[in-house]
Amino acid sequence: xxxxTVIEDKALHKPVFLIGLSLTVLAIFFALNxxxxxxxxxxRPVIGDPTESxxxxxxxxxxxxxxxxxxxxxxxxxxxxxxxxxxxxxxxxLLFLAFAYSFDLKMSFIQSRIPLMISRGLFTTIYISAISxxxxxxxxxxxxxxxxxxxxxxxxxxxxYTSLFRGLPLLLQxxxxxxxxxxxxxxxxxxxxxxxxxxxxxxxxxxxIFRAGIQSxxxxxxxxxxxxxxxxxLILRKIILPQAIPIxxxxxxxxxxxxxxxxxxxxxLGVWELMYLARTLGQRDxxxxxxxxxxxxxxxxxxxVLEVIQARIEEKYKQKS
Amino acid sequence: MDTxxxxxxxxxxxxxxxxxxxxxxxxxxxxxxxxxxxxxxxEKIVICGPSGSGKSTLIRCLNRLEAHQExxxxxxxxxxxxxxxxxxxxxxxxxMVFQSFNLFPHLTVLENCMAGxxxxxxxxxxxxxxxxxxMLEQVKIPEQADKYPDQLSGGQQQRVAIARSLCxxxxxxxxxxxxxxxxxxxxxxxxxxxxELAKSGMTMICVTHEMGFARQVADRIVFMAEGEIVEQxxxxxxxxxxxxxxxxxxxxxxxx
Numbered sequence: 001x002x003x004x005t006v007i008e009d010k011a012l013h014k015p016v017f018l019i020g021l022s023l024t025v026l027a028i029f030f031a032l033n034x035x036x037x038x039x040x041x042x043x044r045p046v047i048g049d050p051t052e053s054x055x056x057x058x059x060x061x062x063x064x065x066x067x068x069x070x071x072x073x074x075x076x077x078x079x080x081x082x083x084x085x086x087x088x089x090x091x092x093x094l095l096f097l098a099f100a101y102s103f104d105l106k107m108s109f110i111q112s113r114i115p116l117m118i119s120r121g122l123f124t125t126i127y128i129s130a131i132s133x134x135x136x137x138x139x140x141x142x143x144x145x146x147x148x149x150x151x152x153x154x155x156x157x158x159x160x161y162t163s164l165f166r167g168l169p170l171l172l173q174x175x176x177x178x179x180x181x182x183x184x185x186x187x188x189x190x191x192x193x194x195x196x197x198x199x200x201x202x203x204x205x206x207x208x209i210f211r212a213g214i215q216s217x218x219x220x221x222x223x224x225x226x227x228x229x230x231x232x233x234l235i236l237r238k239i240i241l242p243q244a245i246p247i248x249x250x251x252x253x254x255x256x257x258x259x260x261x262x263x264x265x266x267x268x269l270g271v272w273e274l275m276y277l278a279r280t281l282g283q284r285d286x287x288x289x290x291x292x293x294x295x296x297x298x299x300x301x302x303x304x305v306l307e308v309i310q311a312r313i314e315e316k317y318k319q320k321s
Numbered sequence: 322m323d324t325x326x327x328x329x330x331x332x333x334x335x336x337x338x339x340x341x342x343x344x345x346x347x348x349x350x351x352x353x354x355x356x357x358x359x360x361x362x363x364e365k366i367v368i369c370g371p372s373g374s375g376k377s378t379l380i381r382c383l384n385r386l387e388a389h390q391e392x393x394x395x396x397x398x399x400x401x402x403x404x405x406x407x408x409x410x411x412x413x414x415x416x417m418v419f420q421s422f423n424l425f426p427h428l429t430v431l432e433n434c435m436a437g438x439x440x441x442x443x444x445x446x447x448x449x450x451x452x453x454x455x456m457l458e459q460v461k462i463p464e465q466a467d468k469y470p471d472q473l474s475g476g477q478q479q480r481v482a483i484a485r486s487l488c489x490x491x492x493x494x495x496x497x498x499x500x501x502x503x504x505x506x507x508x509x510x511x512x513x514x515x516x517e518l519a520k521s522g523m524t525m526i527c528v529t530h531e532m533g534f535a536r537q538v539a540d541r542i543v544f545m546a547e548g549e550i551v552e553q554x555x556x557x558x559x560x561x562x563x564x565x566x567x568x569x570x571x572x573x574x575x576x577x
Contacts, residue, residue: 223386224423224482228437228489229413238440242427 012077022070029062038102039065103289110290113281117291121274122298128191128273129260132198136259137252139203144210145236158207165204171265173197178269194266202259206252213248214240246317253310257303264299274298336395337362337493337524338383343392345378345548352378353389354548362492365525367535370545371571376528379545380495383526384415397492413441416486420498422478424470430457430481431466437489449488456484460514476507480514487518494518496527532575536560544568 011017034040035058040050043064047057072091076084146158165173178193188196217240225235264275278295282288336359343356352375360366368376381387382394385401385408394401396411405411425433434453438444444452457463460480462473470478479499486494496515500508512534519525519538529535535542535556542559544551546567554564563569 218423220419220421220423221425224417224419224425226386227384227412227415227417228485229409229411229441230437231409231441234440238436239425 143207
């Protein structure tokens with residue numbers, strides 16, 4: 001993005017903005033009413049019993065929260081960008097922890113279940129996603145080339161495919177494959193059914209990404225290649241795809257990340273992946289939040305790993321060109 | 322170093338390229354009308370005319386980057402038509418230089434030059450490299466061999482594009498406004514390269530507005546307007562004694 005070279009005054013350093021912001025935030029906090037949460041508890045010395053503090057308590061809690069919020073913003077505004085980012089990340093993470101903590105989690109319960117969640121759940125999630133990603137990529141390359149070809153059959157099949165599989169909810173596709181195929185005489189297990197549905201669905205999305213990537217290469221590259229006497233396959237393999245891949249990588253990375261999380265839909269078929277275990281392990285002891293939050297953290301960590309990998313690959317291609 | 326070329330050898334008498342009654346339309350718009358043209362081996366032709374006169378379309382029909390709809394185009398005796406099987410064989414023998422260079426940005430200068438011979442002519446890598454370096458020396462930028470096209474100036478890129486075409490050992494070179502996209506100070510280096518090439522006896526067909534180049538190099542100047550060849554003559558005739566009113570108007574405008 002282009003950042004202008006002229007520095008504007010920070011809005012946070014203008015009194016009018018500060019006052020306006022404070023009043024707005026105060027109104028929002030007041031409307032949301034945090035009196036009966038942890039924050040009310042902290043103010044017990046001032047407002048007495050939160051549940052009976054009434055209008056005064058509600059206002060006092062909102063005011064204190066507003067002051068903390070605005071002062072926090074004001075202080076952060078004096079730091080450099082990188083420091084700002086770090087501080088805000090830490091603060092938001094702490095808020096998330098506070099959110100999790102407010103459920104009165106039983107850590108020993110998490111610790112006793114985590115080995116199974118990782119050895120069975122995480123493992124299954126990763127291998128379903130990994131296989132699906134490979135198949136989806138192959139489908140996408142073939143689909144994109146078919147969509148760009150002059151062959152009527154290829155174009156028709158490919159466009160019908162992308163239209164159908166982008167047009168149905170993934171969950172519905174999953175059921176159609178898992179429940180439908182056995183009725184036609186093809187027995188499918190839950191895992192292959194999940195892989196098939198994920199591959200077909202994401203293959204359809206990625207077909208469009210690959211097609212757009214290939215089409216974004218200037219016409220002149222085709223013309224120069226044709227003028228040298230190159231044939232279609234050679235042009236595609238040696239000239240077009242190497243230039244299209246750096247363009248394709250960022251949106252494809254997004255698809256990979258989305259697919260990783262959509263693999264959780266396999267849980268409805270009873271596949272023992274992360275989501276399924278998160279739902280079932282906690283059920284018996286009514287410890288839902290423990291398991292759901294654990295699964296959430298594992299998914300999040302996996303996504304961060306994928307984001308880092310994606311950034312690395314993008315960086316590599318940037319250096320090359 | 323000798324590579325087999327695909328087009329049979331011509332004597333100086335028979336035309337390398339001949340067009341008879343060529344017509345081409347884009348929808349209702351007639352881009353080329355009734356083009357008759359013969360180009361002999363080692364001849365240097367400059368095609369000029371106002372923009373939209375069909376000169377680029379004409380030159381792009383010669384290696385069938387564009388399709389003509391009526392008439393015949395023969396290149397070394399091979400007719401170009403939509404059902405031909407060996408268009409790539411013909412194209413390998415016709416070099417083309419574009420206005421926008423069209424170098425392959427993901428390949429180094431050297432790899433750009435080696436690609437054609439290595440991938441489609443079946444020349445092995447070491448020989449292709451040898452020839453590429455020779456051609457880069459001919460266009461006077463051997464020191465840029467390991468750079469990527471984006472790292473070069475426009476003039477350098479266009480010279481690489483010329484070298485890339487020459488590596489295929491073409492029989493004919495087509496130039497489609499090779500200096501139009503260049504900064505003014507880079508035009509001369511590209512023209513010099515083209516003049517050198519002309520001296521070496523290459524058959525050249527150039528669409529260009531560089532009248533100095535036309536005067537110096539062309540055996541024949543073809544003037545086009547509205548898809549037709551209005552007149553063709555030697556440079557002396559063309560500049561000193563133009564026959565048609567349109568040619569006079571064009572020359573007045575361009576030589577002001």
